[in-house]
Amino acid sequence: MTEPIHVLFVAPPADGQAMAMVRERVNITVETVPNAVDAHDRLHAADCVVCTTAIPDADVLPFLEEIRNSQPLLPRLLFSDTANSVFEDVLDHDLADWIPKAGGGRALANEIERTARWIRHERQLTAIRNSSETLATAETEDEVAETAVAVASSKLSYAAAIVARYDGEAGALRPVAWKGVENPDADLFDADSGLGWNAFLENEIQLKDESEGAGFTQWLAIPLGRHGVLAVRRESQSDSEPKETTVIETVASNVKSAFTRLDREWELSAQEARLANSKATLEQTERRESVVRDVLHTLVSSDTRSEIEQAVCKRLTNADPYRFAWVGEYDTTTDELSAQTWIGDEQAFLNELSETNHEDTAETTARRAVRTREPARDNDLLGEPPYESWRQEALKRGYRAAVSVPIIYRESIYGVLTVYSGEPNTFGEMEQDLLEDVGTAIAYGINAVESKKALVSDSAVELEFRVRDPQFTVIKFVQMVDCRFEFESVIRETDDTLRLFFTTEGTTPEAVLSFSDQSLVVNDIRHITGNDERNLFECTISGSNVISLLLDHGAIPKAATAEGREARLTVELPQTADVRRFVETFQSRYGNTELVARRKRNRPVQTEQDFRAQLRHRLTDRQSEALETAYWSGFFEWPRESNGQEIAESIGVSQPTFNRHLRAAERNLLTTLFEDEQK
Known part of the structure; x- marks a missing residue:
């Protein structure tokens, strides 16, 4: 379980009752001290300090100022009324946040609860960063597994955690580390119907609700690729469950990367034993892996797409035998690939590449990677003359090999990462796989920072589209079923599956249910409730669909209706989004689509x-x-x-x-x- 938040309350005994409601809050402990001397002795153990304006042996102003100077990140709260000069001085000097006594213990408890949520979130982020560093340097698979269950059970909000590895000889998942359970439940990893086994086979997150009565118990199994699964048990519900799920997915991704790294290191060690005379080559490969690990670490601390790309290019360019790295941005509407980020003075070379992108007979590795959405490499740029103009420029600079990996998140392609080497035959399968991992990490990093912009933005752009494309799934639905469709809500279940809620008017439930037999996108339609005029349904949608397109580009669907041959769709984009590109992308995907309205919306913060x-x-x-x-x-x-x-x-x-x-x-x-x- 997570460590409780410790509140230090500095006040005379008469004010001690104010903390009564705080003590009732879950996972919060309160320590009351009557004076500043005792408070100084206990500050090291405090996560939050609360004081009144009447500390018996000290002035409040210098007391709070000393805490701010010595521990600037420690939250400070002043619990008082407004009728005194001390209150005004504290606020004027920004020494503490004020909680009015008029609100009583409830107001104080609510503010401490809010502060506690912030502290827990910061602890989770710190746990991810610390575990990432531990996993990046772990030397054994047991160390990786123990780190994973320790983080999940002690730093995150899970009552139990189990890491199970795939045993190839036994053809089964074998638990190797666990916390919160005396012995792992064998049924959880049963090869016939176990939750963990299903997650492993399908490479998709699986949920299992074991709640009984008013109690809540839920198992979550997250796949670790070919390595196994991480299973965690949640025993409480909260509004932050989607955020918590994202956090444990990040931990699982780091664990998967650590196992992959250890596998590769084991393969390298085995090769070293077999090929004793190739020590120099092996050391060079290990150095390259070290570069890739460093690149992955930079993604954790980057806040913008530009910072991510700049950090990756800088680290790769400075890593022997790499000579140059650049990131190109791809515009799906114009099919243009343009250099976006690089290190050094290579503008002329990149200009030549940009011009070459329009010549079908001289396709670069970057253009090929974008076209095929697969890594593309050329291990001998020298080849045979005559040379295309871009090869000529590459050879002038001593570049002898190149590899390009697409930067793809789900169905969205952001661009391409291209790396050049001064030696031929540099990019073997392992080298390409490592850079492909970097490309995937960049894509997830870019999506994360863009999603964060959408979540924290206090304003948005609202777009309304009119769609008359007969291949638009919603239009096909209303024409086949002969009804009116209205969007209600959507929930993302996995990377590839969404659960959609919608209502219909003017048709029967039986007609709606039959549509899933005719569609490759819509599955498992279920009638929830309704009457002769209006009915509510849920279904799962997968594959290429309009909702996934919106979510992958940071757009939030707000409303959608369809009737006859026309659909109306309203979406929100963050204020910082490239609206023109989004509109062009949407219109290129769905023909006969018109943008009928664009509005700016403020997002008021609800306290x-x-x-x-x-x-x-x-x-x-x-x-x-x-x-x-x-x-x-x-x-x-x-x-x-x-x-x-x-x-x-x-x-x-x-x-x-x-x-x-x-x-x-x-x-x-x-x-x-x-x-x-x-x-």
Whole structure:
């Protein structure tokens, strides 16, 4: 389990009751000290400091200023009213965040809870960085596996973690490291129907819900490529589950890379034993691997696409026997490949490559990699004369071999990474595989920074399209089923599969269900609810589809309708996105498409207080009473501390009436959480 957040409360005894509600919060501990002397002795163990304006043996201003100077990253909170000069001085000098006493213990508890979430998130990021460094230098597979389960169980929010490796001789997954369980459950990795085995075979994340009653237990199995699986157990739900899943996926990706690196190092060691006379060649290969590991480390600390590309080009250009590296950006709408980032004075050479890209008879490795979406190499640029102009320029600079790897994230191609060497036959299969890993890492890094822009941006561009392409899946659907379609929501299940929720009008559920038999994209349609006029469905969609196209380009689908031969689609892009390129990409994918509106939208930040007020507005008095009484009576704990009959008696209603009020309150809560956030 994760380490609790430790709060140091510096205040006279009379103020000690203010922390009562804080002590009730999960995974937060409180230590109260009455004076500044004791506080200084305990600062080393604190994750957050809370004080009042009346510290018995010290002035608050120099006390907080000393903490800021000695531990600038330690959160500081001032719990006081406004009617004194100390409060104003603290705020004027930005020494602490202010929590008004008028809010009582609840306001203080809410702020500490928010601070605790931030601290936990920072701890997770630190855990990923530290584990990445440990995994990058791990010398054994056991060390990699032990690191993985230790990070998942002690640094992240998982109750148990298991790493299982594939045993080729036994043809099965064999647990090699675990925490949180006495012995791994064999059924979890059973070769017939085990969750871990399915994740390993399909190379897709698998979920299994083992919740009973009000309790929650969920297993998540993340594939580690050909190496095995990482299985983790979650025993609590939170709003940050998608973020937590992304974090554990990152850990799994690092573990997979570590196992791959160890496999390659083992292969190199075996080759060294067989080929004792090729020591120099082996050392050179190991140096190249070291370069690739360094490149991967730079991705962790880069915040922009430019920083990622610059760091990669610099490290590769300075690594023997590489002589030059550059990253080209590919425009799918114009089919243009242009040099974007490089190190050194090679503008003339890159200009020649750009001109060559338009000549079919002189295709470069970079252009070939973009066209085929596969690595392309030329291990002897000297070849036989006469030479194309770009080869002439390469030979003038002493370049003898080249390899280009496409930078692809899912279906989106960002560009190409090209590396030149001064020696022929430099890029063998292993060398190409390593650079292909770098290209994949760059693509994931670029997508991560662009997705972050979309998430944190406080403004967005809203685009509305009118689509009349008869091959557009939604149009094919409404014409075949003869109905009106309306998009409700979408959830990404895996890299390749989405779960879509939609409503129809003017048709029967049977007609809708039959569509999956005619489509390669839409599968597993399920009728959820409805009546003679309107019905709600869910389905899975995979392959090449409009929703994946939007999400892969950082766009968020907001609304979509279709009827007859026309569909309307509204999406949001971050303010920093290249809107023109996105529109051109969308129109090139779907013919007879028109951009009918473009609007700028602000994204107001909803505070916790706003959310609470909105929820209170939705709930009736009876619903609020039922929900709060159930919560504080332990109805949602596992095991339950009070049952429905006991709570119903305490509020003076029958159990069916209590159940009805509670279900309505839960519905309003989830509506506020899920539906309103999409508006």
